[in-house]
Amino acid sequence: MTSVRNSDTDISTDPVSAQLPDAVKLTKQRASGRLEAIALPLTWLAVIVVFSIKEHSTFFTTSNASSILASQAVLVFVTLGLIVPLIAGDFDLSIGSVVGTSALTIAILNVQHHWPIILAILVALAVGVVVGLINGCLTVLLGIDSLIVTLGMSTLLAGVTLWASSANTITGVSQSLINLVIVDRLLGIPLEFYYAIILALILWYVFQFTPLGQRLLVVGRNREVARLSGMRVSMLRIGALVTSAFIAALGGVLIVGTSGSAGPTTGVDLLLPAFAAAFLGSTTIKPGRFNPWGTVIAVYFLVTGITGLQLLGLASYVQNLFYGGALILAVSFSQIIKRRRIKRGI
Secondary structure (H helix, E strand, O other), rough: OOEOOOOOOEEEEHHHHHHHHHHHHHHHHHHHHHHHHHHHHHHHHHHHHHHHHHHHOOOOOHHHHHHHHOHHHHHHHHHHHHHHHHHHOOOOOOOOHHHHHHHHHHHHHHHOOOOOOHHHHHHHHHHHHHHHHHHHHHOOOOOHHHHHHHHHHHHHHHHHHHHHHOOOEEEEEOOOHHHHHHHHHOOOEEEEHHHHHHHHHHHHHHHHHHHHHHHHHHHOOOHHHHHHOOHHHHHHHHHHHHHHHHHHHHHHHHHHHHOOOOOOOOHHHHHHHHHHHHHOOOOOOOOOOOOOOHHHHHHHHHHHHHHHHOOOOOOOOHHHHHHHHHHHHHHHHHHHHHHHHHHOOO
């Protein structure tokens, strides 16, 4: 160890001592990052505990837990579909209308035209793919902002479903679909919940372990860097919008299987909750990044809060207040986290 001495100071030039402040700073950053990652799950747990104490006879029951988990499976599907283009840097405002169009397609073909339920589902999924392809081509090939394209598509699909259904709800969808979605259960929970978890698992694997998922992340962060790296940015963006619409169409299968019916307004109320959950989910598990497991946690955190407040006697308007407020706060928090990570150089 060497040192520089004068009458007033004794300054150590030991390299280990010089690195200590950086090591402490790095440790604090890691601790802060871990806290950010688990903040929402901890809050969700606290909400469950509070409502279980307040309304133990109605909230803290297996039937209520089963209802919460199953009833939001469609929203989980829609939100998971939504985060795919969001990760690639695009928005899909048509996702709720795609759910309704898919559900109505199944109802019309199966109930009115007596098609086998499997063929009706396949056509509905094909419709979703076509819608996603149109969204992608208009956005990428013509250079139109995805917000404009998908908003227009949403309005167009709303008109189509209103015309095709004659403004009526179509009931009587095949019982076999209803059985596979809501009637059949595993551990007391309808199968639709497990379908949502399987989808989250698939997307998590794609984004975590496959080159395709990593390329989408790069495209979302910096398209110019992605192009210079030789990535087919246009195809990746189109593929993301097609995937979003396809997953939304799967959500349409679930929603018609849950209710056994479909109408002109089916699915339209899912857009705001989906965006709220997507942005809220980006603040947890992997803060600053849209991610599947954060999305699932965010969906169930929101519905747990809404269910608890309604059981306490608040009117149904609390749902809009909760989702709207959650979206504003989630976007704000995600921006704060993003700026903090940029400042840290992460």
